[in-house]
Amino acid sequence: GKYRVVSTKPMPGTRWINLLIEQDCRVEICTRKKTILSVEDIIALIGDKCDGVIGQLTEDWGEALFSALSRAGGKAFSNMAVGYNNVDVNAANKYGVAVGNTPGVLTETTAELAASLSLSAARRIVEADEFMRAGLYDGWLPNLFVGNLLKGQTVGVIGAGRIGSAYARMMVEGFKMNLIYYDLYQATRLEKFVTAYAEFLKANGEQPVTWKRAASMDEVLREADVISLHPILDKTTYHLVNKERLAIMKKEAILVNCSRGPVIDEVALVEHLKQNPMFRVGLDVFEDEPYMKPGLADLKNAVVVPHIASASKWTREGMATLAALNVLGKIKGYPVWSDTNRIEPFLNENVPPPA
Ligand code: GLV
Ligand code: GLV
Structure with a gap:
Protein backbone atom coordinates (compact mmCIF):
# COMPACT_ATOMS: atom_id res chain seq x y z
CA GLY A 1 0.00 0.00 0.00
CA LYS A 2 1.06 3.51 -0.79
CA TYR A 3 -0.67 4.99 2.23
CA ARG A 4 -0.39 3.81 5.81
CA VAL A 5 -3.63 3.94 7.82
CA VAL A 6 -3.68 2.97 11.49
CA SER A 7 -6.73 1.89 13.47
CA THR A 8 -6.14 2.10 17.21
CA LYS A 9 -8.64 -0.75 17.77
CA PRO A 10 -10.02 -3.73 15.90
CA MET A 11 -13.45 -2.70 14.56
CA PRO A 12 -16.44 -4.83 13.48
CA GLY A 13 -16.85 -6.14 9.95
CA THR A 14 -14.41 -6.29 7.06
CA ARG A 15 -15.88 -3.71 4.72
CA TRP A 16 -13.90 -0.85 6.22
CA ILE A 17 -10.65 -2.77 5.79
CA ASN A 18 -11.44 -3.77 2.21
CA LEU A 19 -12.34 -0.22 1.26
CA LEU A 20 -8.95 0.99 2.42
CA ILE A 21 -6.96 -1.90 0.92
CA GLU A 22 -8.66 -1.52 -2.45
CA GLN A 23 -7.55 2.11 -2.50
CA ASP A 24 -3.86 1.52 -2.03
CA CYS A 25 -3.76 1.69 1.75
CA ARG A 26 -1.83 -0.54 4.10
CA VAL A 27 -4.06 -1.01 7.14
CA GLU A 28 -2.51 -1.55 10.56
CA ILE A 29 -4.77 -2.49 13.43
CA CYS A 30 -3.61 -2.30 17.04
CA THR A 31 -4.60 -5.53 18.80
CA ARG A 32 -3.12 -4.79 22.23
CA LYS A 33 -5.19 -6.11 25.14
CA LYS A 34 -5.01 -2.77 26.98
CA THR A 35 -8.49 -1.23 26.66
CA ILE A 36 -7.64 2.46 26.83
CA LEU A 37 -4.55 3.55 24.92
CA SER A 38 -2.52 6.47 26.27
CA VAL A 39 -1.22 9.35 24.19
CA GLU A 40 2.25 7.72 24.30
CA ASP A 41 0.82 4.40 23.08
CA ILE A 42 -0.77 6.15 20.10
CA ILE A 43 2.34 8.21 19.29
CA ALA A 44 4.19 4.88 19.03
CA LEU A 45 1.47 3.56 16.69
CA ILE A 46 1.70 6.64 14.49
CA GLY A 47 5.45 6.18 14.09
CA ASP A 48 7.45 8.03 11.42
CA LYS A 49 5.04 7.74 8.52
CA CYS A 50 1.29 7.64 8.85
CA ASP A 51 -1.30 9.05 6.45
CA GLY A 52 -4.37 8.69 8.60
CA VAL A 53 -5.69 7.32 11.86
CA ILE A 54 -9.03 5.89 12.93
CA GLY A 55 -9.35 6.38 16.67
CA GLN A 56 -11.78 5.88 19.54
CA LEU A 57 -13.70 8.09 21.95
CA THR A 58 -11.60 6.81 24.88
CA GLU A 59 -8.50 8.50 23.43
CA ASP A 60 -7.31 12.03 24.05
CA TRP A 61 -6.89 13.58 20.60
CA GLY A 62 -5.23 16.87 21.41
CA GLU A 63 -2.11 18.85 20.62
CA ALA A 64 0.29 15.94 21.29
CA LEU A 65 -1.38 13.49 18.92
CA PHE A 66 -2.17 15.91 16.12
CA SER A 67 1.38 17.23 16.12
CA ALA A 68 2.71 13.65 16.03
CA LEU A 69 0.36 12.74 13.20
CA SER A 70 1.28 15.85 11.28
CA ARG A 71 5.03 15.13 11.70
CA ALA A 72 4.37 11.64 10.29
CA GLY A 73 2.78 13.23 7.20
CA GLY A 74 -0.77 12.49 8.34
CA LYS A 75 -3.67 14.44 6.87
CA ALA A 76 -6.72 12.77 8.37
CA PHE A 77 -8.17 11.53 11.63
CA SER A 78 -11.59 10.02 12.17
CA ASN A 79 -13.20 9.36 15.50
CA MET A 80 -15.30 6.19 15.40
CA ALA A 81 -18.08 8.03 17.23
CA VAL A 82 -20.57 10.77 16.60
CA GLY A 83 -19.44 12.62 19.72
CA TYR A 84 -16.05 14.34 19.49
CA ASN A 85 -15.56 15.85 22.92
CA ASN A 86 -12.32 13.79 23.04
CA VAL A 87 -11.02 15.68 19.99
CA ASP A 88 -9.45 19.13 20.10
CA VAL A 89 -10.58 20.40 16.70
CA ASN A 90 -8.54 23.61 17.04
CA ALA A 91 -5.37 21.57 17.57
CA ALA A 92 -6.22 19.50 14.49
CA ASN A 93 -6.66 22.72 12.50
CA LYS A 94 -3.34 24.03 13.73
CA TYR A 95 -1.54 20.92 12.41
CA GLY A 96 -3.54 20.68 9.19
CA VAL A 97 -5.28 17.43 10.05
CA ALA A 98 -8.88 16.95 8.89
CA VAL A 99 -11.19 15.45 11.49
CA GLY A 100 -14.23 13.27 10.83
CA ASN A 101 -16.89 11.67 13.00
CA THR A 102 -19.58 9.06 12.27
CA PRO A 103 -23.06 10.57 12.54
CA GLY A 104 -26.20 9.20 10.94
CA VAL A 105 -25.51 5.47 11.14
CA LEU A 106 -26.02 5.39 14.90
CA VAL A 305 -25.02 -0.29 31.10
CA PRO A 306 -21.46 0.17 29.79
CA HIS A 307 -21.68 2.82 27.02
CA ILE A 308 -23.37 0.51 24.51
CA ALA A 309 -25.90 2.87 22.94
CA SER A 310 -24.47 2.52 19.44
CA ALA A 311 -23.72 -1.18 19.85
CA SER A 312 -25.80 -2.88 17.17
CA LYS A 313 -23.99 -4.91 14.53
CA TRP A 314 -25.31 -2.82 11.65
CA THR A 315 -24.38 0.45 13.32
CA ARG A 316 -20.93 -0.53 14.52
CA GLU A 317 -20.03 -1.82 11.05
CA GLY A 318 -21.46 1.38 9.62
CA MET A 319 -19.41 3.52 11.99
CA ALA A 320 -16.23 1.64 11.06
CA THR A 321 -17.02 2.05 7.36
CA LEU A 322 -17.76 5.73 7.74
CA ALA A 323 -14.58 6.29 9.75
CA ALA A 324 -12.56 4.54 7.00
CA LEU A 325 -14.29 6.61 4.32
CA ASN A 326 -13.56 9.80 6.24
CA VAL A 327 -9.84 9.02 6.32
CA LEU A 328 -9.74 7.66 2.78
CA GLY A 329 -11.69 10.60 1.45
CA LYS A 330 -9.16 13.05 2.80
CA ILE A 331 -6.14 11.05 1.65
CA LYS A 332 -7.58 10.71 -1.85
CA GLY A 333 -9.26 14.07 -2.04
CA TYR A 334 -12.76 12.59 -2.51
CA PRO A 335 -15.87 14.22 -1.17
CA VAL A 336 -16.79 12.56 2.10
CA TRP A 337 -19.57 10.08 1.60
CA SER A 338 -21.57 7.93 3.95
CA ASP A 339 -23.94 4.98 3.87
CA THR A 340 -26.80 7.31 4.58
CA ASN A 341 -26.10 9.22 1.36
CA ARG A 342 -25.41 12.30 3.33
CA ILE A 343 -22.52 14.48 2.33
CA GLU A 344 -21.05 15.53 5.63
CA PRO A 345 -18.16 17.99 5.59
CA PHE A 346 -15.27 17.32 7.88
CA LEU A 347 -15.89 18.89 11.23
CA ASN A 348 -13.10 21.37 10.85
CA GLU A 349 -13.41 22.12 7.17
CA ASN A 350 -13.82 25.83 6.47
CA VAL A 351 -12.88 26.63 10.02
CA PRO A 352 -10.08 29.19 9.93
CA PRO A 353 -6.99 28.22 11.93
CA PRO A 354 -6.54 30.11 15.19
CA ALA A 355 -4.72 33.44 14.81
C1 GLV B 1 -20.66 7.11 21.13
O1 GLV B 1 -20.73 7.43 22.29
C2 GLV B 1 -20.56 8.03 20.06
O2 GLV B 1 -20.42 9.24 20.30
O3 GLV B 1 -20.61 7.59 18.91
C1 GLV C 1 -52.18 -10.82 35.07
O1 GLV C 1 -51.38 -11.69 34.79
C2 GLV C 1 -53.57 -10.83 34.70
O2 GLV C 1 -54.02 -11.84 34.12
O3 GLV C 1 -54.23 -9.84 34.95
Whole structure:
Protein backbone atom coordinates (compact mmCIF):
# COMPACT_ATOMS: atom_id res chain seq x y z
CA GLY A 1 0.00 0.00 0.00
CA LYS A 2 1.06 3.51 -0.79
CA TYR A 3 -0.67 4.99 2.23
CA ARG A 4 -0.39 3.81 5.81
CA VAL A 5 -3.63 3.94 7.82
CA VAL A 6 -3.68 2.97 11.49
CA SER A 7 -6.73 1.89 13.47
CA THR A 8 -6.14 2.10 17.21
CA LYS A 9 -8.64 -0.75 17.77
CA PRO A 10 -10.02 -3.73 15.90
CA MET A 11 -13.45 -2.70 14.56
CA PRO A 12 -16.44 -4.83 13.48
CA GLY A 13 -16.85 -6.14 9.95
CA THR A 14 -14.41 -6.29 7.06
CA ARG A 15 -15.88 -3.71 4.72
CA TRP A 16 -13.90 -0.85 6.22
CA ILE A 17 -10.65 -2.77 5.79
CA ASN A 18 -11.44 -3.77 2.21
CA LEU A 19 -12.34 -0.22 1.26
CA LEU A 20 -8.95 0.99 2.42
CA ILE A 21 -6.96 -1.90 0.92
CA GLU A 22 -8.66 -1.52 -2.45
CA GLN A 23 -7.55 2.11 -2.50
CA ASP A 24 -3.86 1.52 -2.03
CA CYS A 25 -3.76 1.69 1.75
CA ARG A 26 -1.83 -0.54 4.10
CA VAL A 27 -4.06 -1.01 7.14
CA GLU A 28 -2.51 -1.55 10.56
CA ILE A 29 -4.77 -2.49 13.43
CA CYS A 30 -3.61 -2.30 17.04
CA THR A 31 -4.60 -5.53 18.80
CA ARG A 32 -3.12 -4.79 22.23
CA LYS A 33 -5.19 -6.11 25.14
CA LYS A 34 -5.01 -2.77 26.98
CA THR A 35 -8.49 -1.23 26.66
CA ILE A 36 -7.64 2.46 26.83
CA LEU A 37 -4.55 3.55 24.92
CA SER A 38 -2.52 6.47 26.27
CA VAL A 39 -1.22 9.35 24.19
CA GLU A 40 2.25 7.72 24.30
CA ASP A 41 0.82 4.40 23.08
CA ILE A 42 -0.77 6.15 20.10
CA ILE A 43 2.34 8.21 19.29
CA ALA A 44 4.19 4.88 19.03
CA LEU A 45 1.47 3.56 16.69
CA ILE A 46 1.70 6.64 14.49
CA GLY A 47 5.45 6.18 14.09
CA ASP A 48 7.45 8.03 11.42
CA LYS A 49 5.04 7.74 8.52
CA CYS A 50 1.29 7.64 8.85
CA ASP A 51 -1.30 9.05 6.45
CA GLY A 52 -4.37 8.69 8.60
CA VAL A 53 -5.69 7.32 11.86
CA ILE A 54 -9.03 5.89 12.93
CA GLY A 55 -9.35 6.38 16.67
CA GLN A 56 -11.78 5.88 19.54
CA LEU A 57 -13.70 8.09 21.95
CA THR A 58 -11.60 6.81 24.88
CA GLU A 59 -8.50 8.50 23.43
CA ASP A 60 -7.31 12.03 24.05
CA TRP A 61 -6.89 13.58 20.60
CA GLY A 62 -5.23 16.87 21.41
CA GLU A 63 -2.11 18.85 20.62
CA ALA A 64 0.29 15.94 21.29
CA LEU A 65 -1.38 13.49 18.92
CA PHE A 66 -2.17 15.91 16.12
CA SER A 67 1.38 17.23 16.12
CA ALA A 68 2.71 13.65 16.03
CA LEU A 69 0.36 12.74 13.20
CA SER A 70 1.28 15.85 11.28
CA ARG A 71 5.03 15.13 11.70
CA ALA A 72 4.37 11.64 10.29
CA GLY A 73 2.78 13.23 7.20
CA GLY A 74 -0.77 12.49 8.34
CA LYS A 75 -3.67 14.44 6.87
CA ALA A 76 -6.72 12.77 8.37
CA PHE A 77 -8.17 11.53 11.63
CA SER A 78 -11.59 10.02 12.17
CA ASN A 79 -13.20 9.36 15.50
CA MET A 80 -15.30 6.19 15.40
CA ALA A 81 -18.08 8.03 17.23
CA VAL A 82 -20.57 10.77 16.60
CA GLY A 83 -19.44 12.62 19.72
CA TYR A 84 -16.05 14.34 19.49
CA ASN A 85 -15.56 15.85 22.92
CA ASN A 86 -12.32 13.79 23.04
CA VAL A 87 -11.02 15.68 19.99
CA ASP A 88 -9.45 19.13 20.10
CA VAL A 89 -10.58 20.40 16.70
CA ASN A 90 -8.54 23.61 17.04
CA ALA A 91 -5.37 21.57 17.57
CA ALA A 92 -6.22 19.50 14.49
CA ASN A 93 -6.66 22.72 12.50
CA LYS A 94 -3.34 24.03 13.73
CA TYR A 95 -1.54 20.92 12.41
CA GLY A 96 -3.54 20.68 9.19
CA VAL A 97 -5.28 17.43 10.05
CA ALA A 98 -8.88 16.95 8.89
CA VAL A 99 -11.19 15.45 11.49
CA GLY A 100 -14.23 13.27 10.83
CA ASN A 101 -16.89 11.67 13.00
CA THR A 102 -19.58 9.06 12.27
CA PRO A 103 -23.06 10.57 12.54
CA GLY A 104 -26.20 9.20 10.94
CA VAL A 105 -25.51 5.47 11.14
CA LEU A 106 -26.02 5.39 14.90
CA THR A 107 -29.11 7.57 15.24
CA GLU A 108 -31.74 4.83 15.52
CA THR A 109 -29.55 2.38 17.43
CA THR A 110 -28.75 4.97 20.08
CA ALA A 111 -32.37 6.12 20.29
CA GLU A 112 -33.45 2.49 20.70
CA LEU A 113 -31.11 2.10 23.69
CA ALA A 114 -32.49 5.28 25.25
CA ALA A 115 -35.98 3.81 24.76
CA SER A 116 -34.80 0.50 26.28
CA LEU A 117 -33.44 2.28 29.34
CA SER A 118 -36.66 4.30 29.65
CA LEU A 119 -38.74 1.12 29.64
CA SER A 120 -36.34 -0.77 31.89
CA ALA A 121 -36.56 2.01 34.45
CA ALA A 122 -40.34 2.42 34.11
CA ARG A 123 -41.05 -1.29 34.49
CA ARG A 124 -38.15 -2.13 36.82
CA ILE A 125 -36.88 -4.84 34.48
CA VAL A 126 -33.41 -5.23 35.98
CA GLU A 127 -34.65 -5.36 39.59
CA ALA A 128 -37.27 -7.92 38.60
CA ASP A 129 -34.71 -10.00 36.72
CA GLU A 130 -32.41 -10.04 39.76
CA PHE A 131 -35.36 -11.07 41.93
CA MET A 132 -36.17 -14.00 39.62
CA ARG A 133 -32.59 -15.21 39.44
CA ALA A 134 -32.22 -14.97 43.23
CA GLY A 135 -35.07 -17.49 43.51
CA LEU A 136 -37.28 -14.99 45.34
CA TYR A 137 -40.38 -15.34 43.18
CA ASP A 138 -42.90 -17.42 45.11
CA GLY A 139 -46.12 -16.47 43.34
CA TRP A 140 -47.99 -13.63 41.60
CA LEU A 141 -48.90 -10.69 43.79
CA PRO A 142 -50.86 -7.49 43.05
CA ASN A 143 -48.05 -5.36 44.45
CA LEU A 144 -45.07 -7.09 42.88
CA PHE A 145 -42.78 -4.71 40.91
CA VAL A 146 -45.43 -2.14 40.16
CA GLY A 147 -43.99 0.51 37.82
CA ASN A 148 -45.10 3.42 35.62
CA LEU A 149 -47.45 3.40 32.64
CA LEU A 150 -45.91 5.55 29.91
CA LYS A 151 -49.07 6.04 27.84
CA GLY A 152 -50.44 9.52 28.43
CA GLN A 153 -47.35 10.61 30.38
CA THR A 154 -44.97 13.25 29.05
CA VAL A 155 -41.60 12.48 27.54
CA GLY A 156 -39.03 15.26 27.80
CA VAL A 157 -36.15 15.52 25.38
CA ILE A 158 -33.19 17.80 26.02
CA GLY A 159 -31.26 18.17 22.76
CA ALA A 160 -33.58 17.35 19.86
CA GLY A 161 -30.98 16.69 17.16
CA ARG A 162 -30.79 13.48 15.17
CA ILE A 163 -30.76 11.11 18.14
CA GLY A 164 -33.04 13.09 20.45
CA SER A 165 -35.64 13.47 17.69
CA ALA A 166 -35.53 9.75 16.83
CA TYR A 167 -36.00 8.90 20.51
CA ALA A 168 -38.86 11.38 20.86
CA ARG A 169 -40.60 9.90 17.88
CA MET A 170 -40.23 6.35 19.23
CA MET A 171 -41.70 7.30 22.59
CA VAL A 172 -44.55 9.36 21.12
CA GLU A 173 -45.54 6.87 18.44
CA GLY A 174 -44.71 3.69 20.36
CA PHE A 175 -46.20 4.62 23.69
CA LYS A 176 -48.53 7.54 22.93
CA MET A 177 -46.62 9.90 25.19
CA ASN A 178 -46.94 13.67 25.03
CA LEU A 179 -43.76 15.51 24.08
CA ILE A 180 -41.95 18.46 25.55
CA TYR A 181 -38.53 19.30 24.18
CA TYR A 182 -35.79 21.84 24.65
CA ASP A 183 -33.22 22.72 22.02
CA LEU A 184 -31.54 25.88 20.77
CA TYR A 185 -32.94 25.00 17.35
CA GLN A 186 -36.50 24.24 16.39
CA ALA A 187 -37.07 20.53 15.65
CA THR A 188 -39.41 21.22 12.74
CA ARG A 189 -39.66 17.69 11.39
CA LEU A 190 -40.31 16.28 14.84
CA GLU A 191 -43.04 18.85 15.45
CA LYS A 192 -44.65 17.98 12.12
CA PHE A 193 -44.54 14.30 12.93
CA VAL A 194 -46.21 14.68 16.32
CA THR A 195 -48.86 17.00 14.86
CA ALA A 196 -49.69 14.49 12.13
CA TYR A 197 -49.74 11.63 14.61
CA ALA A 198 -52.09 13.55 16.90
CA GLU A 199 -54.43 14.07 13.90
CA PHE A 200 -54.29 10.35 13.17
CA LEU A 201 -55.19 9.44 16.75
CA LYS A 202 -58.04 11.95 16.81
CA ALA A 203 -59.43 10.65 13.52
CA ASN A 204 -59.48 7.19 15.10
CA GLY A 205 -61.29 8.30 18.22
CA GLU A 206 -58.23 8.09 20.45
CA GLN A 207 -56.82 10.67 22.84
CA PRO A 208 -54.43 12.77 20.74
CA VAL A 209 -50.84 13.33 21.86
CA THR A 210 -49.58 16.88 22.41
CA TRP A 211 -46.24 18.59 21.94
CA LYS A 212 -44.52 21.70 23.19
CA ARG A 213 -41.17 23.36 22.56
CA ALA A 214 -40.06 24.53 25.99
CA ALA A 215 -38.65 28.00 26.51
CA SER A 216 -36.12 26.66 28.99
CA MET A 217 -34.57 23.40 30.03
CA ASP A 218 -36.04 23.77 33.51
CA GLU A 219 -39.52 23.71 32.01
CA VAL A 220 -38.80 20.24 30.60
CA LEU A 221 -37.35 19.05 33.90
CA ARG A 222 -40.39 20.30 35.83
CA GLU A 223 -43.07 18.93 33.51
CA ALA A 224 -41.81 15.67 32.03
CA ASP A 225 -42.25 12.20 33.49
CA VAL A 226 -39.46 10.61 31.45
CA ILE A 227 -36.49 12.78 30.46
CA SER A 228 -33.77 11.79 28.05
CA LEU A 229 -30.57 13.82 27.57
CA HIS A 230 -29.16 14.18 24.05
CA PRO A 231 -26.90 17.24 23.97
CA ILE A 232 -23.29 17.25 22.87
CA LEU A 233 -20.75 17.57 25.68
CA ASP A 234 -18.94 20.89 25.80
CA LYS A 235 -18.37 23.66 28.33
CA THR A 236 -22.01 24.73 28.09
CA THR A 237 -23.45 21.29 28.87
CA TYR A 238 -21.02 20.18 31.61
CA HIS A 239 -23.12 19.30 34.70
CA LEU A 240 -26.24 20.47 32.90
CA VAL A 241 -28.19 18.29 35.32
CA ASN A 242 -26.96 19.30 38.77
CA LYS A 243 -28.34 19.22 42.32
CA GLU A 244 -30.61 22.22 41.77
CA ARG A 245 -32.06 20.84 38.55
CA LEU A 246 -32.62 17.38 40.03
CA ALA A 247 -34.60 19.09 42.79
CA ILE A 248 -37.13 20.57 40.36
CA MET A 249 -37.89 17.24 38.69
CA LYS A 250 -40.91 15.16 39.66
CA LYS A 251 -40.25 12.79 42.56
CA GLU A 252 -41.20 9.82 40.37
CA ALA A 253 -39.49 10.97 37.19
CA ILE A 254 -37.22 8.81 35.06
CA LEU A 255 -33.94 10.27 33.79
CA VAL A 256 -32.05 8.67 30.91
CA ASN A 257 -28.56 9.54 29.68
CA CYS A 258 -27.04 8.10 26.51
CA SER A 259 -25.04 11.23 25.65
CA ARG A 260 -21.92 11.83 27.76
CA GLY A 261 -21.42 11.22 31.47
CA PRO A 262 -20.29 14.72 32.52
CA VAL A 263 -23.63 16.15 31.37
CA ILE A 264 -24.89 14.95 34.78
CA ASP A 265 -23.29 15.75 38.14
CA GLU A 266 -23.11 12.09 39.09
CA VAL A 267 -22.33 12.66 42.78
CA ALA A 268 -25.45 14.83 43.06
CA LEU A 269 -27.41 12.18 41.18
CA VAL A 270 -26.37 9.40 43.57
CA GLU A 271 -27.48 11.55 46.50
CA HIS A 272 -30.80 12.34 44.79
CA LEU A 273 -31.44 8.65 44.04
CA LYS A 274 -30.80 7.80 47.69
CA GLN A 275 -33.21 10.49 48.91
CA ASN A 276 -35.89 9.68 46.33
CA PRO A 277 -36.40 5.94 45.93
CA MET A 278 -39.19 6.44 43.35
CA PHE A 279 -36.91 8.50 41.08
CA ARG A 280 -35.24 6.23 38.55
CA VAL A 281 -32.38 6.53 36.09
CA GLY A 282 -31.13 4.64 33.07
CA LEU A 283 -27.47 5.40 32.40
CA ASP A 284 -25.30 4.39 29.47
CA VAL A 285 -22.53 6.88 30.24
CA PHE A 286 -20.69 7.96 33.38
CA GLU A 287 -18.71 10.92 34.54
CA ASP A 288 -15.42 9.02 35.03
CA GLU A 289 -15.77 6.13 32.64
CA PRO A 290 -15.17 3.28 33.16
CA TYR A 291 -15.89 4.04 36.83
CA MET A 292 -19.14 4.81 38.59
CA LYS A 293 -19.36 7.31 41.42
CA PRO A 294 -19.45 5.67 44.87
CA GLY A 295 -22.84 4.30 45.82
CA LEU A 296 -24.37 4.18 42.35
CA ALA A 297 -23.87 0.43 41.93
CA ASP A 298 -25.82 -0.26 45.13
CA LEU A 299 -28.96 1.59 44.09
CA LYS A 300 -31.98 -0.38 42.94
CA ASN A 301 -33.47 2.67 41.22
CA ALA A 302 -30.59 2.88 38.73
CA VAL A 303 -30.17 0.82 35.58
CA VAL A 304 -26.59 0.98 34.33
CA VAL A 305 -25.02 -0.29 31.10
CA PRO A 306 -21.46 0.17 29.79
CA HIS A 307 -21.68 2.82 27.02
CA ILE A 308 -23.37 0.51 24.51
CA ALA A 309 -25.90 2.87 22.94
CA SER A 310 -24.47 2.52 19.44
CA ALA A 311 -23.72 -1.18 19.85
CA SER A 312 -25.80 -2.88 17.17
CA LYS A 313 -23.99 -4.91 14.53
CA TRP A 314 -25.31 -2.82 11.65
CA THR A 315 -24.38 0.45 13.32
CA ARG A 316 -20.93 -0.53 14.52
CA GLU A 317 -20.03 -1.82 11.05
CA GLY A 318 -21.46 1.38 9.62
CA MET A 319 -19.41 3.52 11.99
CA ALA A 320 -16.23 1.64 11.06
CA THR A 321 -17.02 2.05 7.36
CA LEU A 322 -17.76 5.73 7.74
CA ALA A 323 -14.58 6.29 9.75
CA ALA A 324 -12.56 4.54 7.00
CA LEU A 325 -14.29 6.61 4.32
CA ASN A 326 -13.56 9.80 6.24
CA VAL A 327 -9.84 9.02 6.32
CA LEU A 328 -9.74 7.66 2.78
CA GLY A 329 -11.69 10.60 1.45
CA LYS A 330 -9.16 13.05 2.80
CA ILE A 331 -6.14 11.05 1.65
CA LYS A 332 -7.58 10.71 -1.85
CA GLY A 333 -9.26 14.07 -2.04
CA TYR A 334 -12.76 12.59 -2.51
CA PRO A 335 -15.87 14.22 -1.17
CA VAL A 336 -16.79 12.56 2.10
CA TRP A 337 -19.57 10.08 1.60
CA SER A 338 -21.57 7.93 3.95
CA ASP A 339 -23.94 4.98 3.87
CA THR A 340 -26.80 7.31 4.58
CA ASN A 341 -26.10 9.22 1.36
CA ARG A 342 -25.41 12.30 3.33
CA ILE A 343 -22.52 14.48 2.33
CA GLU A 344 -21.05 15.53 5.63
CA PRO A 345 -18.16 17.99 5.59
CA PHE A 346 -15.27 17.32 7.88
CA LEU A 347 -15.89 18.89 11.23
CA ASN A 348 -13.10 21.37 10.85
CA GLU A 349 -13.41 22.12 7.17
CA ASN A 350 -13.82 25.83 6.47
CA VAL A 351 -12.88 26.63 10.02
CA PRO A 352 -10.08 29.19 9.93
CA PRO A 353 -6.99 28.22 11.93
CA PRO A 354 -6.54 30.11 15.19
CA ALA A 355 -4.72 33.44 14.81
C1 GLV B 1 -20.66 7.11 21.13
O1 GLV B 1 -20.73 7.43 22.29
C2 GLV B 1 -20.56 8.03 20.06
O2 GLV B 1 -20.42 9.24 20.30
O3 GLV B 1 -20.61 7.59 18.91
C1 GLV C 1 -52.18 -10.82 35.07
O1 GLV C 1 -51.38 -11.69 34.79
C2 GLV C 1 -53.57 -10.83 34.70
O2 GLV C 1 -54.02 -11.84 34.12
O3 GLV C 1 -54.23 -9.84 34.95
